[in-house]
Amino acid sequence: MSRKEALVQLSSVLVNRREAIRAALKGDLSALRELTLATGDLADVALDSAHEAVTSQMAEVESRELSKIDDAIERIKDGSYGICEGCNKPIPLARLQALPYATLCIKCQISLEESGLDDWSELSGDAYDSV
Template sequence: MTRDQALRRLHQRLLAHRADLEEMYLHDTEGTADTGFGSGDAGDVANEDSEREIRSQLASIESDELFLVRRAINALKEGRYGQCERCSRPISIARLEALPHTTRCIECQQNAEHPRKQRKRKEDWETVSDLESRQQERDLTLDQMDVDVD
């Protein structure tokens, strides 16, 4: 399969996923409005509040993912889809198959998730030096400090 064919197939998946997310979002936003003091005892009211909160959180997650899917569909239409937003290299089809709305190649995503790995070696040596000096400060004994122990 060519890259162009794979991208067309991914476009169809994104469209279907967008429709599913929109339906789930609508379902989860229904019933999230406060109905006031409902009927039933305090346990029923607490249960309704819990369900409303869960639906609200699900709707928020679905909204975020829906934004990413819509952005990917627009990128496809504009011919930018499958290109890393950081380094401009093509994102592998395997990665796009796994996460069709991704905007970064694996390397750039890993760097974004683990920025410490990007630091220069000098900074790492400075960190070691700081750690050694902190360790020496901890190794002091009461005899070495000017403290009344009465």
């Protein structure tokens, strides 16, 4: 299978996953999203909802994954999918197959984790706040 074919396959994995999460979260996701957008900081939301049920925390994790999947689908559309945001090199297929919405290669992911930041955009200075 060529890389291109594999990426097409991954895009359908992403779309299916997105539908599954949307279905699972139907009902409480909209409120969750509004909250996330309002504060712009998922960590704050997590603190605010610490007293809430475990299901709510699960929804939050799923919601976070959903936004990563949405981003990945956008990157597929604009052709930047599968390219590391850190070093601009192709992310190995094995990594994409394990984590279809990965935006960093393993090397950059490790340097990000070592930096103590959650998101590459904080390191590169890109504004991610609008998402």
